[in-house]
Amino acid sequence: MMSSVIKEIKxxxxxxxxxxxxxxxxxxxRYKGSYLGIIWSFVTPLMMLTIYTFVFSVIFQARWDTNGETSKVEFAFILFTGLFVFNVFSEVVSQAPNLIIANSNYVKKVVFPLEILPIVALGSALFQALISYLILLVAMLILTGTFYWTALLFPIIILPLLLISLGLAWFLASLGVYIRDVGQIVSIVIPALMFMSPIFYPISSIPKEFQFIYSLNPITYIVEDMRRAIIWGQLPHWGAVIIELLIGLTISILGYIWFKKTRKGFADVL
Known part of the structure; x- marks a missing residue:
């Protein structure tokens, strides 16, 4: 089993x-034909940061702590961190059900490795996340004069999310070929999962009887650790990181195995 996994990784x-x-x-x-081109990769997260911050901190008067000590700037950073982390997951998973269908011309090409398509989707999402990450660091440095070395732990903290997203993408990309309704189901689940994750509110505000549900959501720990490292200069919970990494490895391996087992029937369906 292990030798087979190593062979596939190679x-x-x-x-x-x-x-x-x-x-x-x-x-x-993604930006082909637009006047600004790839500059939209910088403009879009800045616009979304401004909009979400205005809605939640000005209109809804949201605060991250019960004492109301969190400034609007810090609230914006907290919100932005949760959003760009979750967007990696949502972008990859939402695309996954249609990946093979949209690239059906590659299916009958025996030599083309279809399994790279979810990796490509992940790479594109990660590129956007890196831009958002850099925007956040620069904004913190300019607006608050702070930069914590723990922010450099970004690759380690986000790695479990990448593995989980990739594993689900392999699974959904295959399933989407056989069951076209999968894409519609995913489009409903993604927004629900976003609001079931501590993106717009702290986990401490969740009633105790519901907190066990959030503990089952792997995105919760990744978002919390990312904020802890970037915004507050604290080390992540290494125990959670290790558990998340093991979960991510398991999901990615199982997703890849499923994809390899089911890809033989793609040509017949498409």
Whole structure:
């Protein structure tokens, strides 16, 4: 089993050049034909940060702590961190059910590695997340004069989320070929999951009888640790990171196995 997994990992790495090529094309195609082009990658998160901050801190008078000591600037940072972390997951998973269908011309090409398509989607989402991460660091430095070295732990904290997203993407990309309703179901689940994660509110505000539900949501710990490291300069909960990493590895391996087992029937369905 382990030797088979290692063999598949080596195979995926052997496709590195093709993955990079497709990821670059995916990023450029996103803004193809627009006047600002890739600059939208910077403009979009800034606009969303402004809108969400205005709605929740000005209109709803939301505060992150019960004492109301959180400034609007800090509230914006807290909100923005949760959003860009969750957006990695939502972008990959929401695209997944249609990945193979949208690239059906590659299905009958025996030599084309279809399993790289979810990786390409993940790479594109990660590119956007990195831009948002850099925008957050620069904004914190300019507006509050703070930069914590713990922010550099970003790759370690987000790694479990990448593995979970990739595993689900492999599973949903395959399932979407056989059951076209999967895309519609995912479009409903994603917004529900966003509001079931501590994106717009602290986990401490959740009634105790419902907190066990949030403890089952792996995104909860990743969002909390990202805020802890970037905004407050604290170390993540390493125990949670390790557990999340194991969960991510399990989901990604199972998702990949499912994809490899079911891809033989893609040509017949499409």
């Amino acid at each position: 195979y995926i790495f052997s496709q590195k050049s093709l993955i990079n090529q497709f990821t670059k094309r995916e990023i450029l195609n």
